[in-house]
Amino acid sequence: MxxxxxxxxxxxxxxxxxxxxxxxxxxxxxxxxxxxxxxxxxxxxxxxxxxxxxxxxxxxxxxxxxxxxxxxxxxxxxxxxxxxxxxxxxxxxxxxxxxxxxxxxxxxxxxxxxxxxxxxxxxxxxxxxxxxxxxxxxxxKDKLIKTSDAKPGDDIIITKTAGIEGTAIISHDKEAELSEKLGKDLIESGKAFINNISVVKEGIIASKFGVNAMHDITEGGVLGAVWEIAEASGTGCIIEADKIPVADVTKIICDYYKIDPLKLISSGSMLITCSNGQALVEELANNGISSAIIGKITKDLTKYIVKDSQLIEIGQPETDELYKVVAL
Known part of the structure; x- marks a missing residue:
């Protein structure tokens, strides 16, 4: 296996x-x-x-x-x-x-x-x-939020940026190699992502705001989390790649190792669905948390991402991109 x-x-x-x-x-x-x-x-x-x-x-x-x-x-x-x-x-x-x-x-x-x-x-x-x-x-018990309660028509919101945990792990575990190849300052900024791993604050804020579903983005990255939240909810989804925030240091490290930042483990980011995504984005911003609306939950059971003007089906999560790097 x-x-x-x-x-x-x-x-x-x-x-x-x-x-x-x-x-x-x-x-x-x-x-x-x-x-x-x-x-x-x-x-x-x-x-x-x-x-x-x-x-x-x-x-x-x-x-x-x-x-x-x-x-x-x-x-x-x-x-x-x-x-x-x-x-x-x-x-x-x-x-x-x-x-x-x-x-x-x-x-x-x-x-x-x-x-x-x-x-x-x-x-x-x-x-x-x-x-x-x-x-x-x-x-x-009457206010618990489940991954499986996303509703068709919900906005899909991501907090912070994609690949946070993966960026931190790779920057720490491959520090010597990356500092030489990409520069020490860049890798120090990647290592600092370890300070952004918690989503407790946004989870509590979103709960008080009133949302339908939440899912911590872990192994499989953003695409894996989107697939899981739709699959658990018996829905489909459509997201747009160019709306998913990815930090520059994450892009550079992923380009170096030829891995996909949208399939990279991303604890530190929360995936949230609710009926009024823009209001939630504003509420999170008022509390110092960046976020973005990246798509919609749909009735159709198929899960899609729009990338380079193409509609691509999102498959079930595979082995996280992190393991391609830590095995080197």
């Missing part, structure tokens, strides 16, 4: 279709594209999400916190707690472990999230640090 997420058709057939538990307390169940699960706790819901960090070698503690907390925010809920499973290879040092713990604690503190438990282990089953985090949030 290819490195990366299991393809969605395989995920459905071998994983999701095997899950048969149907407890009435479960409000949001596993589904392609759905970021979180939720449990009925009376007036409130407990919202949970679990994610690993496998594609990065640097800043893994910071990434681990943001990735899971971003999923909670995509439900319009503030994350409150985090559990961490940390697997380290036998050659790991105490200094490396301390660095990762400092990253975890500092990043969690910046989001007002408590680390509430987890597991640590040295094992020869891994050859680098692997972190798996489970984030927990609490919110009104």
């Amino acid at each position: 290819k490195i990366g997420k299991i393809p969605n058709n395989t995920l459905k057939k071998i994983i999701l279709d095997k899950i048969t538990n149907k407890r009435c307390e479960v409000l949001i169940r596993p589904k392609i594209g759905e970021d979180c699960s939720a449990l009925d706790f009376g007036e409130d819901a407990c919202v949970l999400s679990c994610d690993p960090i496998t594609g990065a070698s640097n800043e893994v503690g910071r990434l681990a916190v943001h990735i899971s907390c971003n999923d909670i925010a995509s439900c319009g809920v503030e994350p409150i707690g985090l559990m961490v499973a940390l697997l380290a290879p036998p050659e790991a040092t105490e200094k490396e472990l301390e660095t990762i713990m400092r990253q975890l604690c500092e990043t969690a503190s910046s989001l007002n999230v408590d680390i509430i438990g987890g597991h640590t282990e040295i094992t020869d089953s891994v050859n680098k640090f692997i972190l798996i985090t489970t984030a927990i949030g609490k919110g009104s």
Whole structure:
């Protein structure tokens, strides 16, 4: 099998279709594209999400916190707690472990999230640090936002720019090569993208504004997230490539490695659908968050992107472009 997420058709057939538990307390169940699960706790819901960090070698503690907390925010809920499973290879040092713990604690503190438990282990089953985090949030069960609630006619909005996380990871992990080839100042700006990985702020703002669906843009990039939000919602979509914001440093790095920025992992960007996209863009701007309307949700089940005046069908997500680079 290819490195990366299991393809969605395989995920459905071998994983999701095997899950048969149907407890009435479960409000949001596993589904392609759905970021979180939720449990009925009376007036409130407990919202949970679990994610690993496998594609990065640097800043893994910071990434681990943001990735899971971003999923909670995509439900319009503030994350409150985090559990961490940390697997380290036998050659790991105490200094490396301390660095990762400092990253975890500092990043969690910046989001007002408590680390509430987890597991640590040295094992020869891994050859680098692997972190798996489970984030927990609490919110009104009547106000949860799901990936699968996009409505035909909705505007599709992206926050910030495409490929944020991928730009940060590549800039950190390939720093020596890229600094020599593209210039140190450029790569320092790419490394600084690690500070833009969180979407908690825009998730809470969008929830208060009133939106239909949200989806954290992770593996598969913008195109993967658009496909997933439409697929989960039983809709189609049409987006325009020239309306998708891509930072200059992302373009330059992607051109250098001959990869597509629209298929590059992009934690730090949120995909949102709502009936009045322009008003949401203005509300986000009032709170210091850039965003853009990139398309529409449609009744037709087909998913399209307009690129160079051509209408191109968007296929289900494949292996993220990041893995073409980290494998080099």
